[in-house]
Every structure is written in structure tokens, then in C-alpha cells.
Amino acid sequence: MTWVNAVIQGVLLGGQYALIACGLSLAFGVMRIVNLAHGDLAVCGAYLGLVLSSALGVPVWVTLPLLLPTAFAVGALLQVTLFARALRHGVLAPVLVTFGLSVMIENLLQEAATSDPRGLNGGSLALASFHITSGITVSWLFMTAFLTACAVLSGLQLLLSRTNWGRQVRAIADDLDTARLVGIRVRPLFATVAGIAVATAALAGVFIGTIGTFDPLAGANTLIFAFEAVVIGGLGSLWGTLAGGVALGVTQVVVGQVNQAYAVLAVHLLFLGFLAVRPTGLFTAPSSRLGALG
Amino acid sequence: MTTVTVSRWSRTATASTAVAVVVVVLLAAVPYVLGGPAEQPLITLLTFVAMASLWNLLAGFSGLTSFGQHAYLGLGAYALYLVAAHGVNPWPGIAAAAVIAAVISLPVSMLVLRLSGGYFAVATLVVAAVFQIAVTLSPSVGGTTGVSVPGLAGYSPVLREALIYWATLVVAVASVAGVYLLVRRTFGLDARAVGSDPVAAASLGVRVGRSRRLAYLIAAGGAGAVGALIALQTLYVEPTSVFNVQYSVYMLFMVLVGGMGTIEGPVIGALVLFGLQEALSSYGAWYLVIVGGLAAAATLVASRGLWGLVSERFGWSLLPVGYRVLPKRKA
Amino acid sequence: MTAPLLDITDLDVCYGDFQALFGVSVSVAPGAATALVGANGAGKTTLLRTIAGARFPTSGTIRYRDADLTTAPPHRRIAQGIALVPEGRRLFPSLTVEENIQVGAAAAASKQWPLDRIYATFPMIAARRAQRASTLSGGEQQAVAIARALAAAPALLLLDEISLGLAPRVVEDLYQTLAEIKFAGATMIIVEQDLQRAMATCDHLVCLLEGRVALNAPVANLTRDQVVAAYFGDTTT
Numbered sequence: 001m002t003w004v005n006a007v008i009q010g011v012l013l014g015g016q017y018a019l020i021a022c023g024l025s026l027a028f029g030v031m032r033i034v035n036l037a038h039g040d041l042a043v044c045g046a047y048l049g050l051v052l053s054s055a056l057g058v059p060v061w062v063t064l065p066l067l068l069p070t071a072f073a074v075g076a077l078l079q080v081t082l083f084a085r086a087l088r089h090g091v092l093a094p095v096l097v098t099f100g101l102s103v104m105i106e107n108l109l110q111e112a113a114t115s116d117p118r119g120l121n122g123g124s125l126a127l128a129s130f131h132i133t134s135g136i137t138v139s140w141l142f143m144t145a146f147l148t149a150c151a152v153l154s155g156l157q158l159l160l161s162r163t164n165w166g167r168q169v170r171a172i173a174d175d176l177d178t179a180r181l182v183g184i185r186v187r188p189l190f191a192t193v194a195g196i197a198v199a200t201a202a203l204a205g206v207f208i209g210t211i212g213t214f215d216p217l218a219g220a221n222t223l224i225f226a227f228e229a230v231v232i233g234g235l236g237s238l239w240g241t242l243a244g245g246v247a248l249g250v251t252q253v254v255v256g257q258v259n260q261a262y263a264v265l266a267v268h269l270l271f272l273g274f275l276a277v278r279p280t281g282l283f284t285a286p287s288s289r290l291g292a293l294g
Numbered sequence: 295m296t297t298v299t300v301s302r303w304s305r306t307a308t309a310s311t312a313v314a315v316v317v318v319v320l321l322a323a324v325p326y327v328l329g330g331p332a333e334q335p336l337i338t339l340l341t342f343v344a345m346a347s348l349w350n351l352l353a354g355f356s357g358l359t360s361f362g363q364h365a366y367l368g369l370g371a372y373a374l375y376l377v378a379a380h381g382v383n384p385w386p387g388i389a390a391a392a393v394i395a396a397v398i399s400l401p402v403s404m405l406v407l408r409l410s411g412g413y414f415a416v417a418t419l420v421v422a423a424v425f426q427i428a429v430t431l432s433p434s435v436g437g438t439t440g441v442s443v444p445g446l447a448g449y450s451p452v453l454r455e456a457l458i459y460w461a462t463l464v465v466a467v468a469s470v471a472g473v474y475l476l477v478r479r480t481f482g483l484d485a486r487a488v489g490s491d492p493v494a495a496a497s498l499g500v501r502v503g504r505s506r507r508l509a510y511l512i513a514a515g516g517a518g519a520v521g522a523l524i525a526l527q528t529l530y531v532e533p534t535s536v537f538n539v540q541y542s543v544y545m546l547f548m549v550l551v552g553g554m555g556t557i558e559g560p561v562i563g564a565l566v567l568f569g570l571q572e573a574l575s576s577y578g579a580w581y582l583v584i585v586g587g588l589a590a591a592a593t594l595v596a597s598r599g600l601w602g603l604v605s606e607r608f609g610w611s612l613l614p615v616g617y618r619v620l621p622k623r624k625a
Numbered sequence: 626m627t628a629p630l631l632d633i634t635d636l637d638v639c640y641g642d643f644q645a646l647f648g649v650s651v652s653v654a655p656g657a658a659t660a661l662v663g664a665n666g667a668g669k670t671t672l673l674r675t676i677a678g679a680r681f682p683t684s685g686t687i688r689y690r691d692a693d694l695t696t697a698p699p700h701r702r703i704a705q706g707i708a709l710v711p712e713g714r715r716l717f718p719s720l721t722v723e724e725n726i727q728v729g730a731a732a733a734a735s736k737q738w739p740l741d742r743i744y745a746t747f748p749m750i751a752a753r754r755a756q757r758a759s760t761l762s763g764g765e766q767q768a769v770a771i772a773r774a775l776a777a778a779p780a781l782l783l784l785d786e787i788s789l790g791l792a793p794r795v796v797e798d799l800y801q802t803l804a805e806i807k808f809a810g811a812t813m814i815i816v817e818q819d820l821q822r823a824m825a826t827c828d829h830l831v832c833l834l835e836g837r838v839a840l841n842a843p844v845a846n847l848t849r850d851q852v853v854a855a856y857f858g859d860t861t862t
Contacts, residue, residue: 028412033412034411034412034413034415034416036361036412036415036416082590082594085594086593086594089593089594089597090597091411092353092357092359092411093593093594093597094412095359095411095412095415096359096546096550096589096590096593097590097593097594098412099361099415099543099546099586099589099590100546100550100586100587100588100589100590100591100593101586101590102586103543103582103583103585103586103589104582104583104586104587104590106582107579107580107581107582107583107586108579108583110578110579111578111579111580111583164727164731167720167724167727167728168728168731170717170719170720170724171717171720171724171725171728173719174717174718174719174720175715175717175718177679177715178711178715178717179717179728180679180698180699180700181674181677181678181679181699181709181711181715182699182703182708182728182729182731182732182773182774182777183699183700183702183703183704183729183731183732183733183777184700184728184731184732185700185731185732220419220539221423223416223419224416224419224420224423227413227416227417227420228420231413261431262431264423264427265424265427265428265431268420268423268424268427269424271420272405272420272421272424275405275406275408275409275417276404276405279408279409
């Protein structure tokens with residue numbers, strides 16, 4: 001029964017990975033930017049949650065109405081000031097700049113918060129769990145994280161397919177040059193996309209911080225897991241990101257049942273395996289958008 | 295009708311090559327003339343020069359922005375430990391470590407070179423993570439605790455320091471000169487074409503895959519040699535210090551601030567980093583904040599780096615890699 | 626003499642070190658259809674894209690309805706009433722036909738061409754409105770591209786080689802539709818390789834040769850030989 005339990009836990013964990021990954025996927029699909037500071041921005045979200053929930057004396061969930069718009073604003077600001085400029089300097093510039101940004105954020109956090117691991121106050125939700133059968137216990141927190149991920153992905157999918165904004169964003173992702181020509185205002189749209197990317201990252205960071213602990217250097221591994229989920233799931237597919245996240249989560253938990261020390265390595269090897277065998281991921285037809293991988 | 299010649303060299307280049315040779319000779323004499331206290335900082339500086347030149351081969355000339363070269367630094371360090379533990383003399387051991395690193399990088403390249411740009415960059419981080427985890431899970435190389443490097447007990451500290459110094463000098467010179475000579479050959483032109491536009495390059499017959507792979511292998515081998523040097527220096531190899539992403543941050547800084555895609559740039563970047571390190575060593579994490587910030591700023595503000603600013607202003611090219619069109623001198 | 630709708634004066638356009646247009650001056654009267662001809666590389670697409678705002682000229686002015694639009698961004702030009710049907714159609718492949726058209730209305734200033742009217746004008750694509758644009762035939766894609774530009778309710782419609790790669794029958798249908806659009810009051814500049822069709826459809830003809838205006842006259846005053854001479858730069862005529 002423990003295997004079934006492990007798979008269920010892995011699937012739920014996958015939701016968290018999908019949540020951190022969807023912003024990365026969106027930013028790359030629309031703006032062709034791989035934000036190497038994405039993981040660090042998620043960790044910033046966790047720290048912001050810590051500051052707000054300690055200051056207000058409430059569980060971190062209550063701070064979300066303040067935290068998420070702040071994260072959105074930060075993302076939009078970064079886009080307008082930094083990423084847009086970087087894009088003008090060539091294809092490699094955003095990669096270099098975001099890496100530099102990542103280094104800055106990690107070390108600023110170290111100076112500000114020390115390298116002690118922290119946890120977030122999840123209130124009563126963090127402690128509650130329910131039983132499916134004897135032997136399978138699911139924490140409400142894990143469940144909420146997974147459901148939140150599904151809700152966010154659905155929401156994004158709806159926005160993209162049903163709204164004017166979504167149509168224009170998809171047009172930009174298809175052909176930036178022509179999108180400009182037909183009168184789409186690219187700059188504001190990029191800003192909103194970047195804002196959403198950072199807001200989802202911050203939300204993911206809050207979950208990560210509540211479920212486990214976080215420290216200034218946690219962003220690096222977060223970025224790697226997000227990236228692996230995107231590649232395994234297939235670029236350009238939001239639901240693929242969920243599949244990728246689940247693949248990661250299940251691998252991590254199931255291997256962890258056998259030997260905890262090998263869990264993370266197994267995840268990385270799964271990613272490398274996909275790279276070797278099916279580099280376009282689970283949900284992209286092999287021949288389409290090959291150029292999208294770089 | 296004016297006719298033109300295409301020139302790959304210049305009088306300045308001859309002069310600067312001569313100066314470079316003199317500098318290397320002087321550096322080689324340091325252990326005899328200045329001794330121990332001068333060697334230590336120079337070893338750091340020369341290590342920086344080697345790392346920067348090799349990273350420039352990858353990112354500056356081939357468009358491969360790898361943030362995981364520290365994977366091969368660590369690999370080289372552990373490779374040196376292994377060959378030394380099997381009785382091999384540490385000095386040829388450095389070469390062995392370079393070869394081992396290059397060999398291991400071949401199958402890795404088959405995977406990561408399927409990506410490019412930002413995705414390639416993150417994939418290199420994954421590779422580094424895998425190497426590090428693999429080492430911590432292997433008791434034969436000390437796991438998380440690390441191992442001490444054998445084989446140097448027979449040398450007196452003064453001699454050992456001097457030998458490490460010379461070895462570092464050799465690796466640094468080999469890195470700079472090696473990249474320089476490589477880039478001046480067809481490989482260099484191919485690599486730069488691929489770096490700017492792989493599709494266009496392929497349509498002209500450039501073997502895109504081969505070019506990038508060669509750059510990746512050479513950079514890995516070079517990093518392996520540098521890693522071996524680090525192992526010899528610290529005499530103790532331990533995963534978190536030798537697989538530290540900080541090395542990659544340094545490489546990024548040196549090449550961006552010094553000047554991507556030139557031979558002179560990384561050397562200048564190494565000097566700047568060295569100076570910064572001396573000046574800011576007591577400032578803790580702020581040091582890295584400044585390093586990261588300056589690297590990002592350089593990309594946005596001075597994308598050709600310090601050397602780029604200077605060479606554009608004055609038209610200098612000390613170690614030219616390109617082609618210049620000049621009016622033909624009347625006979 | 627009515628004021629021109631579009632007045633281009635002394636336009637120079639460069640791609641880095643390469644100059645594509647040299648001192649181009651063209652005037653387009655409202656309601657007129659102007660043919661823009663010339664060999665490949667003559668600068669026709671560059672001129673249309675500069676009018677649409679994809680590039681800014683290095684010198685010269687573009688005046689539209691008495692406003693200086695030389696450095697205006699594309700969305701402002703669309704709002705003013707200029708729309709481009711780009712060379713090669715350039716539809717958004719992952720969007721449906723209807724979404725492509727809707728996106729074209731992004732910056733539109735008026736609702737003169739709502740979806741119904743567009744579908745009435747292009748019945749062949751109405752049936753395919755929910756299909757992905759990339760699954761359509763060449764002729765249908767060209768129709769969608771024109772429809773997308775129409776959605777912006779332009780007063781000035783720029784069309785870049787709409788007959789490229791299409792069967793004659795399909796081209797015939799497209800030009801029929803263009804005639805209807807012209808009748809509805811749109812001014813047009815049409816880049817067309819087929820000289821016969823260009824001269825048959827349009828009132829005015831501009832010929833470019835290596836980035837310069839080689840010929841600029843009403844079609845009625847021109848013979849085919851004159852146009853061919855200007856096209857190839859034959860100065861012996």
C-alpha cells in the first residue's frame with residue numbers, strides 16, 4: 001500500500017512543481033526569455049510571506065491578497081526596466097542578465113535574512129490531513145497546493161483561449177514582428193505576462209515555504225525543478241507542465257521510498273533521459289516548434 | 295581603382311605578442327625572484343585567467359552560455375585525486391584530469407547540446423547538480439566529507455608551492471594561447487558563425503554540431519585541468535567547495551566585464567575580478583551582490599566589455615582574431 | 626485637386642549599413658489604387674513596411690491625412706487607418722481564422738468592418754472560422770490575411786504580393802474581392818509582380834528600381850513597354 005501512497009504523494013507534489021514551472025513556461029513561450037532568477041523570485045515570495053505574516057500575526061494565506069499583487073508589480077517592473085532592455089542586446093543577453101540577477105537576489109537575501117532555514121506559518125491548514133483509506137493519508141496542505149496549481153493552470157488556459165488579452169499574447173508568441181504590425185501593443189502585454197510569471201512563482205514559493213523550509217539559496221534547485229518540469233512536459237503546453245511536474249514528483253517520492261538519498265538524483269536523471277530520448281517533451285508533437293528549445 | 299588587402303595581423307599584434315612572451319617569461323621567474331608571498335595571489339589571478347578564457351571560448355565565441363562549468367572543475371579535482379591515489383605523479387596527473395574531464399564531457403554534450411540559449415544554460419546547471427550528487431553518494435571518493443589529495447608529501451612546501459605556481463602558469467598560458475590559436479583557424483570562424491546564427495551557418499556548410507561539441511569538449515578539458523590545480527592547491531577535495539556555482543559566477547563576470555568574444559577581454563576581466571576580490575573580501579555576501587550586479591550591468595550597458603570600450607575607441611586589437619580590409623599599399 | 630491621403634517625401638531607409646530606399650517620394654490620392662512594381666530587391670516590401678511602421682526611415686517624412694506619422698509606432702498608424710497585408714501572409718499559425726481576424730482589430734479606431742461584414746466579403750473562409758490558420762490552403766490563408774487587415778477598418782490598405790504562390794483562379798477571386806473593397810472606399814497600394822493585372826486593377830503606377838522611384842504616373846498615361854523599361858532600368862527607351 002505504501003507504493004500507492006507514494007504515487008499519490010508524488011502526484012500532489014507534482015502540482016507544486018507545475019505551479020513553479022508555469023510562469024517559466026509562459027515567460028519563455030511569449031517573450032523567449034528564460035528567467036534564471038525565477039526560482040529566486042519564488043523564494044523572495046516566501047520571504048515576503050514571512051515578513052507579512054509575522055508583521056500582521058496571521059497565517060501566510062491571509063497575506064496573499066497583498067503578496068500576489070506585489071509580486072505581479074515586481075514582475076512587470078522587472079520586465080519593463082531590465083528584461084526589455086536585455087532583449088535589445090541580443091538573444092543571449094537575457095540569460096546573462098537574469099543569471100546576474102539571480103546571484104544578486106540570493107546574496108542580498110543572505111545579507112538580509114541570514115542563511116538559516118525558515119518556515120512559513122500555514123495556520124491550521126498546515127497541520128490537517130485526511131484519510132482516503134487506512135495507510136493513505138493526505139495532508140490538506142499538499143492537496144490545496146495541487147488544487148491551486150490546477151486552478152491556476154486552468155485560469156491561465158482560459159485567459160489565453162477566451163480573452164482578447166489571451167489572443168494577443170498567443171499572437172505575440174507565434175510571431176512578434178507581425179503582432180506589432182497588426183497593432184498589438186507588445187510592451188504592456190509583456191509586462192502583464194512577466195507579472196503573472198512572478199506572481200505564480202511567488203505563490204509557489206509560499207507553498208514551498210509552508211510545506212517545507214526555505215533559505216536564500218533554495219532558488220537554484222527550485223529553478224532546476226521548474227525547468228525540468230517544463231522540458232519533460234513539453235514547451236508551449238501548460239497542461240504539459242502539470243504532466244511534467246507530476247512526472248518529477250512521482251519519481252522523487254517513489255525513489256525516495258527506496259532510498260531517500262537517491263531521490264533528487266533520480267529526478268535529474270529522468271530529465272536527462274527525456275533529453276536523450278524525447279527532447280520535445282510529452283505534449284509537443286516531435287516535429288513542431290523545434291526551435292522553441294533555445 | 296582602389297584595391298584592398300585582407301589582413302589578419304598588424305604591427306601592434308606583433309608588438310603585443312612579443313610583450314606577452316616577455317610577461318610570461320617574467321612570470322615564470324617569479325618563484326626565483328620574488329618567492330612565496332608573490333606566488334599565492336598570482337596563482338589566484340592565473341587561475342582566473344584560465345577560467346575566463348575557457349568560458350569565453352564557450353560563450354563568447356560559440357554562443358554557448360554554460361553556467362555549469364564548475365561541474366568540470368569538480369570533476370577535474372576528483373579525477374586528480376583518483377589518479378594520485380593510484381600512484382600517478384600529480385603533475386602529469388593534471389593532464390590526466392583534463393583528459394578525463396574532456397572524455398566525460400563527450401556523452402554529456404550529446405544531451406545538453408540539444409538545447410541552446412537559456413535552456414542550455416539551465417541544463418548545464420542540472421549536469422553540475424548531477425555530478426555533485428553522484429560524488430556525495432560515492433564513499434570511494436569520500437562522499438560528503440571529501441578526501442585529501444595524496445602524492446605531494448614528498449615535496450617541501452616551498453617547492454610544492456613553486457611547482458603549483460608553474461603548473462598554473464602553464465595552464466593559464468595554454469588556455470589563452472590555445473583559445474587564441476583555435477579561434478584564428480577555421481574553427482574560430484565556424485564557431486562564431488554558429489554562435490550568431492546556427493541556421494545560416496548550417497546553410498553555408500558549417501558543421502554546427504561539430505563546432506559546438508569541440509568547443510564544449512575543450513572547455514571541459516581545460517576546466518578539468520583548472521580543477522586539478524585547485525585540488526593540488528587546497529590538498530583537500532570536498533563536494534560543496536569544488537562544485538561551487540560561485541566559480542561559474544566568476545567566469546560570467548570576468549568575460550562580460552572584460553569583453554566577450556575577444557582574447558584580451560577575459561584577461562582584463564580576470565584582473566578586475568582579482569582586484570574586486572582583494573577590495574571586497576571582508577564584505578561577505580555583498581561581494582557577490584556586486585559581482586553579479588556588475589556582470590548584469592555590463593551586459594546592458596557595455597556589452598563589449600571594458601576591452602570593447604577601449605578597442606572601439608582607439609581601434610586597438612592586440613591579439614586579432616578577425617579579418618580587416620585595408621587599402622593596398624602602393625608598391 | 627484633392628489633398629493626398631498619403632504623402633511620402635524623400636524617404637531613405639537603411640538596414641544597418643545597407644541602404645534600401647533612396648529619396649523615395651510618392652503621393653497617394655484618396656480612393657485611388659496604386660500599383661507598386663519592381664524587381665525583387667527593388668525595395669517594394671521595405672516601402673510598405675516603412676509606411677506601416679515596422680521600420681523607421683533614416684530621413685524623409687511620411688504624412689498621412691496631414692499628420693506626420695514618420696516615427697509613429699504601428700498601433701498608432703492602425704488607429705489612424707493604415708493596415709498592411711504582409712508579404713507571405715504571416716498569419717498566426719496557432720490561432721484560428723476568427724482569432725486571426727479579431728486580433729487584426731486590436732488597435733482599430735472604428736467598427737466599419739465587423740466580423741459579419743468580413744465573412745460576407747470572404748465567404749470561403751466563413752466556413753473555416755474555427756479552424757487553425759495553419760491548416761488552410763494558400764488562397765484561403767491569403768484571404769484571411771486580407772481579412773485581418775480589413776478588421777482594422779483601414780482607410781489605406783497596403784497589400785504585399787497577394788498573388789504569390791497561388792493558382793490564377795484563386796488570384797482572380799481575390800482581386801474580385803479587392804474591387805469590392807475598393808468600391809467601399811478604401812485606398813490601396815498593391816505590390817504585384819503581374820504587370821498586366823497591376824495595370825488593369827490600378828489607377829496609378831509606381832515603379833521602383835534599386836531603391837529609387839523609376840516611374841510614377843497614372844496608368845492611363847503609360848504603355849506596358851514604358852513600365853517594363855523602368856522595371857529593368859533600361860534607359861535606352
